[in-house]
Ligand SMILES: Nc1ncnc2c1ncn2[C@@H]1O[C@H](COP(=O)(O)OP(=O)(O)OP(=O)(O)O)[C@@H](O)[C@H]1O
């Protein structure tokens with residue numbers, strides 16, 4: 001099966017004349033791509049997904065599947081498989097019947113249904129559990145039934161809304177790999193909604209970070225993490241120090257008497273300086289492309305695999321995280337220490353407030 005392209009063109013939604021829940025999103029999902037919609041609660045992820053699937057009417061914009069406008073089509077004519085957070089399995093039907101349901105609605109023959117259900121049960125590794133009811137399954141198994149039910153109709157597009165959020169942390173990590181393996185094997189164009197940045201970074205080919213119904217940034221996990229386009233993205237994806245400073249002429253950043261160089265020069269004026277805690281090292285700068293400042297150690301916390309330090313520098317508090325090694329001691333509280341971090345890891349965004 002050749003891959004399918006999904007295009008959102010100015011897609012927008014307002015509920016009952018309220019504020020825009022989705023505010024004119026335009027993006028393209030490439031054939032076989034796993035695109036993540038990532039953002040905080042209420043930013044419009046589910047609304048976007050439901051509009052793509054035809055479950056929520058659009059207020060404006062178009063949805064194109066391989067160039068065909070499907071915006072006005074009912075869900076069952078869109079050829080999309082949907083997995084919800086709640087799974088929405090039929091409790092009185094066994095696993096096989098749950099999965100067969102969509103095929104029966106489409107009028108498939110008994111033989112065809114039996115073959116397709118068996119194949120998809122194999123795909124999600126549930127071959128032995130076909131006769132169980134949903135309540136006799138673990139969370140991860142129920143999740144796989146929901147995925148099988150979405151995939152059995154051989155949809156052109158797979159829509160996943162927080163499919164892992166009901167699972168405990170360990171199972172969630174296992175299912176991450178399982179879902180991406182299946183998605184890649186089938187080469188199915190997929191939109192994956194999550195508010196979990198780790199999940200998005202680990203699973204998606206590209207991520208659209210959403211803020212107030214808009215796409216704040218669209219890019220690969222690497223681009224989003226290393227080159228965030230705004231303070232919001234830098235803060236939402238991964239963790240960062242946020243330090244009030246000033247950008248001067250030439251784009252250098254002044255904090256007290258210290259001057260730092262940045263990856264991307266910021267316009268002159270107040271800025272938020274952002275540096276990820278684990279990218280800050282203790283000690284003098286190892287090379288020319290590093291920024292440095294000295295500060296007083298205010299707090300040291302041993303967290304097993306890492307050492308978390310709070311270092312006060314020019315009135316600002318820097319959070320620093322170092323991996324622990326046997327035999328290395330933390331600088332004592334109250335002593336002065338040097339901090340160093342790369343120019344490339346120095347981000348500054350204009351402060352609006
Ligand atoms: N049926 C509805 N009627 C009115 N407003 C709604 C409805 N569904 C969602 N909203 C509003 O639209 C906005 C976006 O909601 P949406 O469910 O798309 O967010 P989300 O990003 O999926 O959030 P979460 O991470 O909490 O699931 C929110 O302000 C929400 O209150």
Ligand SMILES: [Mg+2]
Nearest residue numbers: 045046047161
């Ligand atoms: Mg949601």
